[in-house]
Amino acid sequence: MEISGVRTDRRGLLIDQFDRAREMAQVRLTGLGDEEYLWEPAPDCWSIRRRDEATTPRAFGPGEWVLDQGAPEIPANEYDEVARQAAVGMSVAKIADDWSVSVERVEQILNHTGPLEPDTSPVTTIAWRLGHLHFCFAGTWEWTFGER
Amino acid sequence: MMDRWRSGITTVTDDQLDTVGFSQYPYGSGPDEPFVSVLWGSNLEFIHHMAEIALLRDLWQARHKSAG
Numbered sequence: 001m002e003i004s005g006v007r008t009d010r011r012g013l014l015i016d017q018f019d020r021a022r023e024m025a026q027v028r029l030t031g032l033g034d035e036e037y038l039w040e041p042a043p044d045c046w047s048i049r050r051r052d053e054a055t056t057p058r059a060f061g062p063g064e065w066v067l068d069q070g071a072p073e074i075p076a077n078e079y080d081e082v083a084r085q086a087a088v089g090m091s092v093a094k095i096a097d098d099w100s101v102s103v104e105r106v107e108q109i110l111n112h113t114g115p116l117e118p119d120t121s122p123v124t125t126i127a128w129r130l131g132h133l134h135f136c137f138a139g140t141w142e143w144t145f146g147e148r
Numbered sequence: 149m150m151d152r153w154r155s156g157i158t159t160v161t162d163d164q165l166d167t168v169g170f171s172q173y174p175y176g177s178g179p180d181e182p183f184v185s186v187l188w189g190s191n192l193e194f195i196h197h198m199a200e201i202a203l204l205r206d207l208w209q210a211r212h213k214s215a216g
């Protein structure tokens with residue numbers, strides 16, 4: 001039996017996907033308290049911290065609370081995307097600029113063969129993950145629909 | 149904020165979906181791709197990070213149950 005009302009146009013598809021994801025998010029975030037929100041399950045987590053307590057090199061935020069952020073780097077799970085960008089003609093200089101890394105680092109990645117290094121990124125708290133989502137969506141909104 | 153995002157994306161026209169750089173957000177590939185790709189990517193980010201959060205919530209629950 002076919003489900004009626006499923007949108008198959010591009011915008012409808014993506015908005016329906018967003019709506020479903022948001023529905024699941026609302027359920028999964030029910031009852032989240034402060035302690036769990038800030039829980040650091042491992043040493044050296046990235047989280048949301050008071051400005052004078054943050055120790056990561058690029059921690060950022062407009063006020064008292066900042067989001068931890070490390071030094072610029074391209075993680076192993078992006079190596080394929082970098083290779084695709086170079087293959088379609090994006091310059092090494094542009095890729096390096098996008099990631100704030102050196103041209104040499106990009107070339108090293110493009111020449112990489114063999115197994116990928118294990119991901120050494122720190123564990124991030126729920127607070128960090130929600131903060132990251134917030135600034136990505138808010139930022140994209142500002143630079144698409146807002147004043148930029 | 150997600151309400152505002154959703155409102156925005158429901159107004160986007162087909163031409164705007166195809167417009168490269170409709171999003172000028174400097175910390176992603178928005179300026180270099182058609183807006184439909186930005187929507188595709190932002191949904192992926194949303195689902196990815198919510199899955200990470202879901203795992204942390206499961207581990208928190210497990211820890212508290214076993215602690216008694």
